[in-house]
Each structure stands twice: as structure tokens, then as C-alpha cells.
């Protein structure tokens with residue numbers, strides 16, 4: 457067991473925990489943040505994506521021992537921002553959501569991309585989302601949604 | 614349940630390694646998958662763990678006269694975005710894993726994991742990379758081809774860790790990195806290929822080739838490379854079949870769920886042939 461300090465959606469957290477525990481399990485089971493999904497559990501699908509120090513990381517393969525002093529933002533925390541509103545609306549308008557299982561991860565991936573590159577090309581969007589799998593949409597609508605969000609969110613990123 | 618150590622400093626990490634039998638964990642992108650358990654339960658690690666990814670002493674990229682030094686903890690994404698990173702290494706990183714994995718995974722982890730399909734490895738081999746290994750009372754600088762001895766096997770001792778890698782910073786007239794996989798992101802390579810060549814007064818002055826995922830180790834054959842040093846470009850092209858035949862002996866892939874041995878060998882040699890023919 458070890459003491460780990462981090463911020464979770466802006467709130468400072470101090471816990472004593474086994475450092476090998478998966479961040480995904482802690483987020484879902486201890487903090488009830490069930491917008492973070494488990495798909496593959498092996499880093500391949502992006503359903504469990506969160507922002508750690510503002511970049512996308514798959515929480516299913518993050519041990520708690522690596523997040524000391526870091527800032528974690530889940531889809532729940534991100535959903536309180538203006539950027540989220542722009543991305544959400546764009547996803548809705550472009551039909552980028554079907555069953556919705558991949559959507560939290562896709563939105564985190566979109567934010568991580570736009571934060572780093574506010575005007576991505578289609579190619580750059582596809583690379584930015586390349587670690588996120590969607591079994592429903594066929595991706596084109598999601599790519600379009602990110603383009604739309606980038607246009608509408610001018611100045612936000 | 615195993616014990617975990619989260620040292621405050623690099624020195625403390627070396628001390629812990631000197632006193633205990635530990636498994637080092639950096640980004641965890643290999644280890645968390647390898648020791649995965651049922652969801653909600655702890656991973657099935659068998660040894661006590663040493664967490665190192667937060668150690669700032671291992672997180673740097675420095676340019677020196679003819680080389681680039683990369684700390685073992687630098688994430689793959691940071692290496693990709695650094696202005697000091699060699700063109701060929703960038704090429705390999707750009708199509709490796711996915712942004713989320715590159716934000717966690719480290720250079721040190723990719724090397725010590727020593728997978729024959731590790732995507733940075735063929736490039737690191739042709740760029741004559743050296744691995745800097747340290748323990749509490751010793752430091753060794755080892756060429757990468759001597760450091761990795763087999764699949765998941767290195768000569769790292771129990772009390773040592775990888776501190777940094779030193780990559781030759783040299784430009785080349787011809788350089789390629791190719792990865793053959795089923796999909797671009799998150800696909801493990803079926804075959805990877807890196808090669809660099811320099812020409813001086815229309816003679817080959819430097820020629821290095823390496824293959825990944827075509828055998829238990831990355832293939833780089835310095836004896837074969839020497840045979841083409843000094844030949845003209847025309848002679849090199851004339852020797853193309855001979856060179857491919859020579860390499861053929863060292864390309865000993867396996868059949869697995871990703872690909873067949875015959876396919877791997879054929880494509881590996883095609884990549885070499887195409888590369889030689891591109892040198893004009």
C-alpha cells in the first residue's frame with residue numbers, strides 16, 4: 457500500500473492504495489465515474505480513455521503507482537467545460553453516436569487532439585482517433601464531428 | 614499481493630534494486646497487459662514492484678555533438694515530438710501503437726521488453742544505439758545488439774536499470790523504415806525493416822540494414838554490410854540478388870496468428886530488394 461496524491465476532475469485526492477491497482481477500477485468502483493468504460497482491458501480500444509496531465513491515456517493499463525501528483529480528468533469532469541459542449545453538439549449533429557459505448561473515449565480523444573492541434577486535417581483526426589474503436593458508426597461521422605467541432609470551437613482550443 | 618516501492622529519487626531506486634528482487638515498471642503498457650487479471654482485481658504480478666516513471670532524472674532529451682541522449686522514462690510521444698529526434702525514429706514512432714499508448718509507454722520499456730516485433734528496435738539498431746545501464750556501484754554502456762539477447766531477454770542484471778540510450782545523430786542519403794501490419798494503429802508488426810545508406814563519390818560509404826519480427830532477435834549483420842562498403846552504386850545494384858540471398862539465411866521467421874513464416878520471409882526480402890534498387 458502507498459499514499460497517492462492526485463487531482464481528480466479538479467479535486468485534490470489523497471488515498472492509501474495498492475499501487476498496482478488499475479486506475480480504471482478505482483475510477484469506476486471507488487468514485488462512481490462509470491462514464492469511463494471497460495472494453496478490451498488491454499489498451500487497444502480506448503473506451504477507458506481519460507486525460508492525464510491533459511493528454512489521452514487508457515486507464516485500464518494505468519497502475520495507481522504512476523499517477524502521483526498528476527491531474528486526472530474523466531468524461532464527467534470534462535463535461536463541465538465549454539469545449540465539451542462544442543464537441544457534444546458536433547457529435548450529435550453529425551450522427552457520430554449510435555450505441556454510445558465508445559463515445560466517452562472518442563470525446564476524450566477529440567479533446568486531446570484539439571488541445572494539441574486546434575485545426576487538424578482529416579488525416580490528423582484519423583491518427584488522433586486511431587486508438588479508439590467504434591463498432592457502430594464506421595468512423596466517418598466521428599471524423600466529421602471532430603472537424604465540425606474544430607470549426608465551431610474557434611478560439612476555444 | 615506484492616509490495617510496491619515508489620522511490621522519491623533515482624538514487625533511492627538504485628538503492629532499492631541493490632537490496633531487493635524487484636520488477637521495474639515504467640509506463641506499464643507491456644506489463645499491465647502481460648499480468649492482466651479479471652477486471653476489478655489486481656494484476657497478477659509475482660515480484661515486488663519498483664515504480665520509476667515519475668523519476669525526473671530519467672526524463673530528458675539532450676543533444677550532444679554527434680549523438681542524442683534520451684532518458685529511459687521519456688514517453689514515446691515526447692520522443693516523437695522532440696526536435697532532436699532522428700527522422701527515422703520519428704517515422705517508426707508515428708505508426709507505433711496509438712496516441713494513448715505513446716503517452717504512457719517509454720523508450721526504456723520498448724527496449725527492455727525486447728520483443729522481436731518492438732517497433733523502435735530496427736531503427737535503434739541501424740543508428741548504432743548504445744544502452745546506458747546503471748546499478749548502485751557500476752555503470753555500463755552496451756551496444757543494443759549485445760544488450761538484447763533473445764525474445765524478452767536482455768543482459769540486464771537484477772540490480773541494474775536502464776538510465777538512458779545514446780543514439781547516433783547522423784544524416785543519410787537514403788533511409789527507410791517500413792512496418793507491415795494488419796492495421797496501422799495498435800497492430801503488432803508482422804515485419805519491420807530499417808535501412809540507411811551514405812554515398813561518397815558514387816561509392817557506398819555506409820550501409821546498414823535491420824529487420825524486425827523475422828526471428829528471435831532483430832537481424833543486423835555487420836559482416837554482410839561490410840561487403841558492400843566501397844562498391845559503386847551500379848555494382849550494388851548488380852549485387853542485389855546476392856545480397857538478398859546472403860540475408861535469407863538470417864531471416865528465420867515463425868508462423869503465428871498474425872502471419873506465416875513464408876509470407877514474412879518473402880516480404881522481408883522484397884523490402885530489401887526494393888530498398889537496394891531505390892539507391893540510384
Ligand SMILES: Cc1cc2nc3c(=O)[nH]c(=O)nc-3n(C[C@H](O)[C@H](O)[C@H](O)COP(=O)(O)OP(=O)(O)OC[C@H]3O[C@@H](n4cnc5c(N)ncnc54)[C@H](O)[C@@H]3O)c2cc1C
Nearest residue numbers: 499639640641642643644710718719722723725731732775
Ligand atoms: C494497445 C497496445 C499497442 C501497442 N503497440 C505497440 C506497437 O505498435 N509497437 C511496439 O513496439 N510496441 C507496442 N506496444 C507495447 C508497449 O507499449 C511498448 O513496448 C512500450 O514502449 C513499453 O514501455 P512501458 O514503459 O510501458 O513498459 P513497461 O510495461 O513499464 O515495461 C516493459 C519492460 O521493460 C522493463 N523496463 C521498463 N523501463 C525500464 C528501465 N528504465 N530499466 C530497466 N527495465 C525497464 C520492465 O521491467 C518490463 O520488463 C503496445 C502496447 C499496447 C498495450
Ligand code: FES
Nearest residue numbers: 495496497502516
Ligand atoms: S478498455 Fe482500456 S483500452 Fe480498451
Ligand code: FES
Nearest residue numbers: 554555590591592
Ligand atoms: S457508437 Fe457504438 S461503439 Fe461507437
